[in-house]
Amino acid sequence: MTTVQRILRWLDELRRKESQLALVLSLVIGALVGLVVVAFILLTGRLAARLYPAGGSGWRRLLVPTLGALITGILLSRWFPDARGSGVPQTKAALFIRDGIISFRTVLGKFFCCSVTLASGIALGREGPAVQIGAGLASVIARRLGLSKEYVRSLVPVGGAAALAAAFNTPIAAVLFSLEEIMGDLHAPILGSVVLSSATSWMVLHLVLGDEPLFHVSAYHLIHPLELIAYAALGVVGGLGSVSFVKLLLGLRRWFLELPRATSWLQPVAGGLTVGVMGYFVPQVLGVGYSDVDRVLAGDLVLKVVIILAVLKIIAAAACYASGNAGGIFGPSLFIGAMLGAAVGSIAHLIAPGYTAGPGAYALVGMGTAFAGIVRAPLTSVIMIFELTRDYTIIVPLMLSNLIAYFISQRMQPQPIYEALARQDGVHLPTGEFRPRSARFRVISAMRPPPGSLPPDVAVGEALTRLRESTLDAWPVIDKGGLAGMVAKAELEAAVEAGRTEQSLATLLRERTARQGLMPTIPVPHLHPDHSLTLALERLGTLPHDVLPVVSRENVRRLLGVVTLQDILKAYGVARPARGGTKSGRP
Amino acid sequence: MAGPDTSRHPAAEAGVFLGTFALIFLAMGALFGFDVFLASLERAERRNEARSLYEEAMSLEARRHGPQAVDRLQAAVATERGNPVYQRALAAALLGTGRVAEARAVVAARLEHEPTDGAASLLMARALVREGRPREAVSYYHRAIYGQWDDQAGDHPVQARFELVDLLARLGARRELLAELLPLQDEAPDDQTTRKRIAKLFLEAGAPARAIEIFRGLLREHGRDAETYAGLGEAEIARGNYLSARADFAAAAGLDPADTAVADRLTLVRRVIALDPTQRGLSGEEQYRRSVALLDITYRSAADCIGSAALTSNGPLLDSARVAIATRAPIAGRPEAIDANLDLAERLWTLRRRACPAALAEAEEPVPLVLERISQ
Numbered sequence: 001m002t003t004v005q006r007i008l009r010w011l012d013e014l015r016r017k018e019s020q021l022a023l024v025l026s027l028v029i030g031a032l033v034g035l036v037v038v039a040f041i042l043l044t045g046r047l048a049a050r051l052y053p054a055g056g057s058g059w060r061r062l063l064v065p066t067l068g069a070l071i072t073g074i075l076l077s078r079w080f081p082d083a084r085g086s087g088v089p090q091t092k093a094a095l096f097i098r099d100g101i102i103s104f105r106t107v108l109g110k111f112f113c114c115s116v117t118l119a120s121g122i123a124l125g126r127e128g129p130a131v132q133i134g135a136g137l138a139s140v141i142a143r144r145l146g147l148s149k150e151y152v153r154s155l156v157p158v159g160g161a162a163a164l165a166a167a168f169n170t171p172i173a174a175v176l177f178s179l180e181e182i183m184g185d186l187h188a189p190i191l192g193s194v195v196l197s198s199a200t201s202w203m204v205l206h207l208v209l210g211d212e213p214l215f216h217v218s219a220y221h222l223i224h225p226l227e228l229i230a231y232a233a234l235g236v237v238g239g240l241g242s243v244s245f246v247k248l249l250l251g252l253r254r255w256f257l258e259l260p261r262a263t264s265w266l267q268p269v270a271g272g273l274t275v276g277v278m279g280y281f282v283p284q285v286l287g288v289g290y291s292d293v294d295r296v297l298a299g300d301l302v303l304k305v306v307i308i309l310a311v312l313k314i315i316a317a318a319a320c321y322a323s324g325n326a327g328g329i330f331g332p333s334l335f336i337g338a339m340l341g342a343a344v345g346s347i348a349h350l351i352a353p354g355y356t357a358g359p360g361a362y363a364l365v366g367m368g369t370a371f372a373g374i375v376r377a378p379l380t381s382v383i384m385i386f387e388l389t390r391d392y393t394i395i396v397p398l399m400l401s402n403l404i405a406y407f408i409s410q411r412m413q414p415q416p417i418y419e420a421l422a423r424q425d426g427v428h429l430p431t432g433e434f435r436p437r438s439a440r441f442r443v444i445s446a447m448r449p450p451p452g453s454l455p456p457d458v459a460v461g462e463a464l465t466r467l468r469e470s471t472l473d474a475w476p477v478i479d480k481g482g483l484a485g486m487v488a489k490a491e492l493e494a495a496v497e498a499g500r501t502e503q504s505l506a507t508l509l510r511e512r513t514a515r516q517g518l519m520p521t522i523p524v525p526h527l528h529p530d531h532s533l534t535l536a537l538e539r540l541g542t543l544p545h546d547v548l549p550v551v552s553r554e555n556v557r558r559l560l561g562v563v564t565l566q567d568i569l570k571a572y573g574v575a576r577p578a579r580g581g582t583k584s585g586r587p
Numbered sequence: 588m589a590g591p592d593t594s595r596h597p598a599a600e601a602g603v604f605l606g607t608f609a610l611i612f613l614a615m616g617a618l619f620g621f622d623v624f625l626a627s628l629e630r631a632e633r634r635n636e637a638r639s640l641y642e643e644a645m646s647l648e649a650r651r652h653g654p655q656a657v658d659r660l661q662a663a664v665a666t667e668r669g670n671p672v673y674q675r676a677l678a679a680a681l682l683g684t685g686r687v688a689e690a691r692a693v694v695a696a697r698l699e700h701e702p703t704d705g706a707a708s709l710l711m712a713r714a715l716v717r718e719g720r721p722r723e724a725v726s727y728y729h730r731a732i733y734g735q736w737d738d739q740a741g742d743h744p745v746q747a748r749f750e751l752v753d754l755l756a757r758l759g760a761r762r763e764l765l766a767e768l769l770p771l772q773d774e775a776p777d778d779q780t781t782r783k784r785i786a787k788l789f790l791e792a793g794a795p796a797r798a799i800e801i802f803r804g805l806l807r808e809h810g811r812d813a814e815t816y817a818g819l820g821e822a823e824i825a826r827g828n829y830l831s832a833r834a835d836f837a838a839a840a841g842l843d844p845a846d847t848a849v850a851d852r853l854t855l856v857r858r859v860i861a862l863d864p865t866q867r868g869l870s871g872e873e874q875y876r877r878s879v880a881l882l883d884i885t886y887r888s889a890a891d892c893i894g895s896a897a898l899t900s901n902g903p904l905l906d907s908a909r910v911a912i913a914t915r916a917p918i919a920g921r922p923e924a925i926d927a928n929l930d931l932a933e934r935l936w937t938l939r940r941r942a943c944p945a946a947l948a949e950a951e952e953p954v955p956l957v958l959e960r961i962s963q
Contacts, residue, residue, distance in 0.1 A: 011604070011605065011608070012601060015601065015604045028608075028611060031615060032611060032614065032615055032618070035615055035619055035622055036618060038622045038626075039618055039621055039622050042622065042625040042626060042629060045629070046625065046628070046629060141607065141611065144603070144607045145603075145604060145607055146603075146604075208619070208622045208623060208626050209626055212668060212669070216668065218692065218696075291665075
């Protein structure tokens with residue numbers, strides 16, 4: 001048998017053994033994604049240096065981001081709608097909702113739109129988009145090779161980790177980010193593959209770009225135990241800064257989302273113009289700003305400048321992202337954190353020069369602090385800074401500062417940013433606590449098809465008549481947008497007794513929503529198919545009826561079915577006799 | 588890879604499978620080429636930009652615009668990280684503008700990357716000297732002397748060793764100085780100026796015999812030279828050969844009559860010879876006269892210096908001296924009297940030097956040289 005024949009035979013064996021193929025793919029994806037991300041970094045860097053060179057005219061700094069945003073706005077709205085935004089929530093949505101499917105079109109769109117966006121000075125980061133590009137490539141390859149849904153899903157974080165390792169030059173932090181943020185599970189069984197791909201990608205980065213760290217950091221250490229007070233203060237400032245950024249971004253984005261859809265191609269220009277006007281006066285606001293982070297880490301920027309840069313970057317990044325430009329918040333988080341850290345460090349050093357390090361050390365810790373506060377991945381942030389500095393001595397202040405920022409951020413903005421962004425798009429990402437470990441006790445195993453529906457314009461009296469003929473004590477109300485809410489038999493009976501027989505269900509629902517202070521677009525409470533039955537029981541316990549709607553995570557108004565108390569008990573094997581009515585549930 | 592246990596699955600068609608892999612590897616090859624091309628372009632641009640900044644900085648430095656030069660060099664280092672030439676130039680410029688701590692940080696970063704960098708070690712040594720940490724600087728001078736230099740053919744290690752010996756001479760570390768001078772004598776260029784410098788340093792290291800050897804060699808090879816004679820004279824003084832020293836200084840003064848320092852040294856040596864009671868060929872009477880004169884000078888000097896406050900505790904010594912000066916010893920007892928006078932003079936001089944380490948008056952200048960000769 002010749003060598004070629006042996007290779008072909010091995011490949012044929014590999015083709016049939018999915019687990020081995022997935023392992024080989026971890027290496028291949030690591031290398032491929034590493035090369036793509038390096039190309040992405042170099043391309044955006046070179047284009048940016050030409051589009052708005054250092055020392056260029058102010059008008060250029062004003063026009064380039066505005067035009068760049070206009071071009072990407074058109075590209076995004078016409079051809080690549082899924083390439084908008086960061087890429088991390090989109091990757092999570094693909095992983096948890098779409099069986100790991102990310103289209104090649106999205107990958108291409110993300111690559112080119114982000115290249116234009118970032119090269120034109122839009123104040124967003126490249127890491128989030130890189131994650132989506134990496135995850136997308138992994139998804140495309142896995143599907144092309146005929147891997148099962150489970151393996152396609154398991155390779156998505158593998159691609160994401162490879163991308164982050166190359167984009168940020170931190171292979172360990174990339175592994176952790178993939179597990180902590182994308183998977184939401186540090187014990188995920190894909191750890192080995194993620195490590196393989198991250199290491200491969202990192203090696204590719206070093207092969208092409210050499211052993212040059214992303215940031216050049218001096219060796220910092222704790223000067224005096226009392227200095228921990230200053231680092232705690234940095235934690236507070238970082239936490240408040242993070243919350244301000246997240247709230248501003250989400251608030252602005254909500255406003256943009258409420259604008260007519262026809263304007264979506266023009267909306268990014270608002271972000272481009274904002275950053276352009278700022279860049280006209282303060283050029284450092286443009287782009288991801290890692291060169292300025294490098295300078296502040298060396299203690300090169302003065303207090304007044306770092307405060308101005310922190311404030312401007314918060315506004316610029318929030319405006320750019322909220323208006324629908326393509327780019328991530330990973331980079332801006334680090335920039336904001338470095339500037340806030342340098343500000344706190346400068347003040348601390350002014351007050352107690354003998355007890356505190358220079359502002360560079362605080363800028364470094366500030367980067368991790370803002371990352372913990374904004375992205376809410378505290379472990380990743382600690383390891384990331386450790387990898388950047390390769391210095392253990394800064395870890396204790398870093399952990400203290402991170403935890404304080406994380407705590408403040410969690411208290412003041414309970415929903416993490418990526419989940420909040422997805423929710424604004426109508427996508428309900430599963431949080432770690434709601435991710436069931438066993439498929440057997442998921443809602444999907446107990447749910448039944450929708451029993452039929454009530455239109456919102458039907459009168460209360462008529463609805464009650466139809467409900468009385470059903471086995472279910474609550475029914476979904478469906479309007480043209482999908483699920484509008486649930487009405488219970490008891491609620492209708494109370495309305496009839498109050499003499500509101502002719503009132504429409506829409507009015508009833510509107511009044512209830514207003515009474516409960518809820519958003520009219522979200523029908524609560526509800527379940528998703530991957531929720532646990534325990535959660536279903538908990539939610540049923542808060543309701544006056546025994547029926548909960550099961551909706552899609554991708555579109556919470558798309559009704560997939562309903563689940564009843566009876567169904568749940570049956571799934572647990574403790575079913576009780578039905579309370580009467582027809583089995584089908586039809587009135 | 589841990590995952591679902593599906594060792595067999597509905598695999599892709601063999602053609603699709605191989606085609607996909609072929610496509611992936613093709614894409615990887617193309618991307619690698621693209622990346623390497625872009626990276627090399629970027630590196631070349633950065634190199635050019637950094638070189639231009641460096642050249643601008645050198646021009647600014649030549650025009651003594653140190654702070655502006657530092658700015659350009661910082662930009663050059665930031666543009667082309669890891670370039671040792673720019674790093675060292677930045678450190679040197681920072682040292683030149685008095686930003687010693689920053690210079691040390693730049694050099695430390697360079698040495699962390701390349702601990703054997705001789706030029707960087709030399710800059711570190713200079714920074715440490717400027718910071719008042721000469722002992723730490725010594726080890727960096729050694730690293731500079733034995734380290735790697737870009738221009739291995741140059742005399743950088745020798746220059747570094749010269750800086751080190753100058754430092755050791757300033758510190759008064761005579762033993763270490765001598766240890767450095769011995770190899771330096773072999774390594775240094777064989778020109779007249781360098782050899783004179785080494786000879787003077789030997790003198791400072793307390794090795795006048797080696798200094799004399801070098802000076803004499805210079806006179807043999809390069810003929811009569813005032814500076815060499817003066818150096819030789821100093822070496823002869825150090826050895827206590829005042830007669831030879833007088834001849835050397837006289838020769839130096841003859842060659843360069845305008846040199847007042849040589850004239851002063853010649854005068855001093857003449858006064859030493861005139862005061863020294865141990866000179867050969869002196870009569871007993873002359874020896875005694877000189878011993879009394881020496882005692883008289885030391886007594887006056889000590890009395891003036893100590894003052895009335897300390898007279899009580901040192902009274903017996905001063906009284907003995909006063910008596911010895913005032914009383915003329917009998918001829919038979921002269922040898923003992925000479926010894927006693929010299930002993931008293933030595934003790935008084937020791938007392939005087941402890942109490943008043945300040946500069947000597949003109950009349951007192953020969954005393955330490957004479958006493959040194961006597962102690963030899």
